[in-house]
Structures are given as structure tokens and as C-alpha cells.
Amino acid sequence: MTATKGLEGVVAASSSISSIVDGVLTYRGIDIDDLAINASFEEVAYLLWFGKLPNQAELDQLQKDLDEYATLPEPLIAQMKLYPKDMNQMAALRSAISALALYDDLAEDMSQEANHKKVVKLQAQLPAIVAALGRIAAGKEPVAPKKGVSIAHNFLYMLNGEEPEDTAVKALDQALVLHADHELNASTFAARVTVATLSDIHSGITSAIGALKGPLHGGANEAVMKMLEEIGSMDRLESYIQEQLDNKVKIMGFGHRVYKNGDPRAKHLQKMSKELGEMNNDLSLYEMCIRIEEIVTGSKGLKPNVDFYSASVYTMLGIPRNLFTPIFAISRVSGWSAHILEQYENNRIIRPRAEYVGPVDQKYIPIEQR
Numbered sequence: 001m002t003a004t005k006g007l008e009g010v011v012a013a014s015s016s017i018s019s020i021v022d023g024v025l026t027y028r029g030i031d032i033d034d035l036a037i038n039a040s041f042e043e044v045a046y047l048l049w050f051g052k053l054p055n056q057a058e059l060d061q062l063q064k065d066l067d068e069y070a071t072l073p074e075p076l077i078a079q080m081k082l083y084p085k086d087m088n089q090m091a092a093l094r095s096a097i098s099a100l101a102l103y104d105d106l107a108e109d110m111s112q113e114a115n116h117k118k119v120v121k122l123q124a125q126l127p128a129i130v131a132a133l134g135r136i137a138a139g140k141e142p143v144a145p146k147k148g149v150s151i152a153h154n155f156l157y158m159l160n161g162e163e164p165e166d167t168a169v170k171a172l173d174q175a176l177v178l179h180a181d182h183e184l185n186a187s188t189f190a191a192r193v194t195v196a197t198l199s200d201i202h203s204g205i206t207s208a209i210g211a212l213k214g215p216l217h218g219g220a221n222e223a224v225m226k227m228l229e230e231i232g233s234m235d236r237l238e239s240y241i242q243e244q245l246d247n248k249v250k251i252m253g254f255g256h257r258v259y260k261n262g263d264p265r266a267k268h269l270q271k272m273s274k275e276l277g278e279m280n281n282d283l284s285l286y287e288m289c290i291r292i293e294e295i296v297t298g299s300k301g302l303k304p305n306v307d308f309y310s311a312s313v314y315t316m317l318g319i320p321r322n323l324f325t326p327i328f329a330i331s332r333v334s335g336w337s338a339h340i341l342e343q344y345e346n347n348r349i350i351r352p353r354a355e356y357v358g359p360v361d362q363k364y365i366p367i368e369q370r
């Protein structure tokens with residue numbers, strides 16, 4: 001038995017949700033380029049969960065359900081207010097989603113009907129939790145969700161306590177579409193491993209949030225922004241990046257386990273970054289990103305991934321840096337839950353083997369002889 005480090009190239013599940021074969025990302029067979037331009041995030045979530053685009057009546061019903069479920073349980077809000085003010089927001093989100101199960105009557109109901117309902121509930125509740133965490137950390141009261149608006153609209157409304165600009169809603173909606181699912185990435189795998197023990201959906205999503213938090217995965221978008229802030233201006237950029245490369249420090253937002261010729265989502269986020277910069281009359285962040293890409297791709301051949309340009313996009317939307325990865329989770333919860341439902345439908349516990357490389361033939365040594 002020989003281990004494959006990082007399970008590279010190992011096919012660990014069959015799935016009909018999304019594909020990245022040959023560098024082309026599709027959700028249920030539809031190209032991400034098509035969806036990014038034409039679909040709303042709600043349509044994409046429905047597509048991921050139920051395997052087809054919703055008709056108008058189905059989309060209207062989904063909107064009604066999201067409206068109904070977005071209000072958070074009061075004890076959860078009270079609990080979130082007790083979290084330390086300078087907490088890591090992904091740690092806070094992980095705790096809040098775990099706690100949410102305590103207030104859900106269906107949490108332990110494993111029927112298909114209950115599971116479908118919980119999926120939609122979590123999709124409605126997660127943006128409300130992230131917005132509330134953002135406001136609480138800023139010393140403000142959470143804002144109750146609005147009815148009849150998209151998830152992107154509602155999130156910006158709940159975060160800022162005022163009606164968002166249409167352009168901001170459109171940009172966030174597209175970002176949510178782009179992040180919704182990605183085959184067997186680390187957080188999705190974590191979700192599937194958890195629920196394959198026949199544990200509940202909240203446990204699966206909590207595991208996934210823990211995996212997404214790391215800087216080699218979703219946490220990279222926050223790390224990209226931290227890097228841009230450290231660089232500060234164009235005149236320091238070249239020496240900063242070169243020093244990192246010379247010291248073999250990874251440049252956040254670059255590289256990918258599967259895409260070697262570029263991430264198909266990055267171009268959409270790059271375009272969005274430019275358009276928002278033009279609208280704000282400030283292209284400085286966009287231009288810094290372009291220059292970093294030139295240097296990193298030029299010297300290492302590494303291409304930007306989904307996390308690179310999203311950092312500047314969220315900053316230009318006025319979102320604080322520590323909410324970038326939680327926003328990734330607002331989108332990816334759609335994919336995680338689609339994978340959880342798929343896992344339940346054809347379940348077998350996920351239990352691989354390890355190659356043992358430790359000592360052998362050891363004897364127990366009594367404590368006084370150690």
C-alpha cells in the first residue's frame with residue numbers, strides 16, 4: 001500500500017453535480033461561462049440541488065421559501081453577540097452553523113423531505129448569519145432580512161442596513177454563481193466524508209466550513225487582500241512579490257490542484273474587478289492585481305485561481321476583508337448541500353486506508369523506566 005500525497009489524481013466519488021474535466025467547469029452539464037452571464041444565483045442553487053433549471057413557478061416557490069427561512073432564531077443572535085469582537089469570522093460562522101442545528105426542529109430528521117427543507121433553510125440562513133456577524137463585530141445591531149429580494153441583495157442590505165446599488169447586487173450575484181460548486185474540492189469532500197457516516201446536514205456543513213477556512217482553500221481570498229494591503233502601492237509591488245518567490249513563499253490566489261492552464265472563473269472576476277474600479281474611478285487594486293499576475297505567471301507559470309480577483313471585487317463592494325471567506329461559504333453552501341444530498345442517495349461510509357510508516361516491534365516501557 002502506497003499513499004498518494006494529498007490524494008492527487010485519486011477519483012474518490014462519482015458525482016453528477018459539477019465537472020472540471022479538461023479545465024472546463026460545468027454545473028449539471030452547463031458551462032460556467034453561460035451561467036455566469038445568464039443565471040441568477042438562486043437558479044444555480046436550484047440547478048445544483050435538483051438537477052435542472054427551475055421554471056418560473058419553481059423559482060417563485062424557492063424565493064418564498066428563502067424569505068420564510070432567512071429569519072434567524074433569537075437565541076442564535078443572542079449567542080453570536082457573546083462571541084469575542086475580534087474573532088476570526090470563519091471560526092464564528094463555523095460555531096454559528098453548528099449552533100443553528102440546536103434550534104432546528106428538523107436537525108435530526110433524516111427523511112428526504114426534511115433534508116431538502118434543511119438545504120433551502122441553510123441557504124437562507126447562512127447569508128443572514130454572515131451579515132449579522134459582520135454587524136456585531138462592527139458594534140452594530142443585526143438587520144432583519146428583507147422579503148422578495150435575491151440572496152445577493154439581501155446580504156448587502158443586511159450587512160449595511162441600507163438598500164444596495166444595483167451594480168453591487170449584480171456583481172455579488174455573479175460572484176456567488178461562480179463560487180457555487182467545484183467538484184470534489186477539499187471542503188466538499190469534508191462534507192461528504194462527514195455525512196457518509198449518516199450524520200446530519202448541519203454536521204456536514206460545519207465540517208465543510210472548517211475546511212474552507214484554510215488559506216490553501218477558501219481562506220486564500222482574505223489572504224490575497226492582506227497581501228495587497230501589505231504591498232500598499234505599485235512602487236513596492238515588484239520587490240515584494242519577487243522576495244516572496246525567492247523565499248519560496250506561496251503567492252495567495254495562484255495555482256490549483258487540477259487547473260494547470262488557468263481557472264475558468266478567474267476571467268469573470270478579473271473583468272468584474274476592472275468594471276468596479278472604473279465605476280469607482282479607482283483602478284489601483286485592479287492594476288496591482290494585473291501586475292502581480294504578470295510577474296507570477298511570467299516567472300512560475302502559475303495562473304490566478306478564483307480567489308485572486310475576488311479579493312479586489314469584494315473590497316470594491318465595500319465588504320470588510322474578514323467576511324471574504326464567509327461570502328465564499330454563502331455561495332458554496334449550495335454546492336456542499338447538493339453533494340450531501342447526492343451522498344445520502346447512494347451512500348457508503350468513506351473510509352480509505354493509510355500507509356503505515358511508523359516504528360514496528362516496539363514494546364511497552366513502564367513509566368518509571370522512560
Ligand SMILES: CC(=O)SCCNC(=O)CCNC(=O)[C@H](O)C(C)(C)COP(=O)(O)OP(=O)(O)OC[C@H]1O[C@@H](n2cnc3c(N)ncnc32)[C@H](O)[C@@H]1OP(=O)(O)O
Pocket residue numbers: 006215216217218220249250251252253254255256257258300302305306307
Ligand atoms: C477555492 C480554492 O481553493 S482555489 C486555491 C486557493 N489557494 C491558494 O490560492 C493558495 C496558493 N496556492 C496553493 O497553495 C496551491 O497552488 C494549491 C493548494 C491551490 C494547490 O496545491 P497542490 O496541487 O498541492 O500544489 P503544490 O502546493 O504541491 O505546488 C506545486 C509546486 O508549485 C508551487 N506553487 C503552487 N502554488 C504556488 C503559489 N501560489 N505560489 C508559489 N508557488 C506555488 C509549489 O511551491 C510547488 O513547487 P515545488 O514543486 O518547487 O515544491
Ligand SMILES: O=C([O-])CC(=O)C(=O)O
Pocket residue numbers: 181182184185186256257258305306
Ligand atoms: O477545486 C479545488 O480544489 C478548489 C477550488 O477551486 C474550489 O473549491 O472552488
